[in-house]
Amino acid sequence: MSSLPVAVRAGAVSGQPQPVIDAGGGLHLRPFVEADADVLVRAYADPAIERWHRRTLTGDEALEWVRGRAWHRWQAETGAEWAVVDGGVVVGRVGLPVLHLGEGVAEVGYWVLPEGRGRGVAGRALAALTDWLFVLGLHRIELMHSVLNQPSCRVAAKNGFGLEGTRRSALLHPDGWHDMHLHARLAPD
Ligand SMILES: CC(C)(COP(=O)(O)OP(=O)(O)OC[C@H]1O[C@@H](n2cnc3c(N)ncnc32)[C@H](O)[C@@H]1OP(=O)(O)O)[C@@H](O)C(=O)NCCC(=O)NCCS
Structure with missing residues (x-):
């Protein structure tokens, strides 16, 4: 029996500490810590x-978010989260829900x-993370947003995530089901 091809071997993520990634211009990505709650x-x-992210967080949920979503998922190689830091201050988040x-x-x-x-x-965070993922060996990075979320569509398009289509009525938001744009970027040859 032949085995399926594997793009990136198991252990390639959990076998290393989650990296700090330089995004240029004083911006970097680092793992979340409990002090970020x-x-x-x-x-x-x-x-x-x-x-757009369809949730709020209490202080306890934020701690659980750091320990579970941002830490255990790295160990399980099922996802990851980075704080986006500008001059020592957290200004955002970029992550891998899948x-x-x-x-x-x-x-x-x-x-x-x-x-x-607006700056x-x-x-920049998305570009830096995508570059790191391609070096890791990933082949395809997907990005999805509600068709009503114009700024997110712009961020995707400006960073090489081509629009592939619309997933109809694909995600339930507080005001009902939203059509979702599917964008993706492929690893360079
Ligand atoms: C979407 C989001 C991450 C963008 O972050 P940001 O760093 O401010 O993005 P930028 O300023 O680089 O770019 C936003 C782009 O959208 C454009 N834009 C902003 N509001 C817009 C609107 N109402 N309609 C169309 N375009 C809009 C900006 O002009 C900019 O495009 P440009 O660079 O060509 O001028 C941020 O607005 C955000 O966190 N929103 C709430 C959460 C969210 O939407 N997350 C994504 C879920 S998929």
Whole structure:
């Protein structure tokens, strides 16, 4: 019996500490720590982040978010989260809600705190993370957003995530089902 091809071997992520990634211009990505709980609570209280990420966070949930979503998922190689830091201050988050090493596929997600918006933070963080994922050996990075979320569509398009289509009525938001744009970027040859 022949075995399936594997894009990236198991252990390639959990076998290394989660890296700090330089995004240029004083911006870097680093793992979340428990001291970030307050900024996470504030982030998910922002109406735009609450709307598009479909949740709020209490202080206890924020700690669980750091330990579970941001730490255990790295160990399990099922996803990851990075704080986006500008001059020592957390201004946003970029992460991998989905990671399939064997298939060479991940999905990215991001938000930027209101005071950090409008100066290219999401795009630079996304570009730096995508470069790192391609060096890791991933083949395809996907990005999805509600068709009503124009700024996110712009961030995706400006960073090489081509629009592949619309997933109809694909995600339930507080105001009902939203059509979702599917964007993706492929590893360079
Ligand atoms: C989407 C988000 C991450 C963008 O972060 P950012 O660092 O401020 O993004 P930028 O300033 O680099 O780019 C936003 C782009 O959208 C454009 N834009 C902003 N508001 C817009 C609108 N209402 N309609 C169309 N385009 C808009 C900006 O002009 C900019 O494009 P440009 O660089 O060509 O001028 C941020 O607004 C955010 O966190 N929003 C709430 C959470 C969210 O939407 N997360 C993504 C879920 S998929």
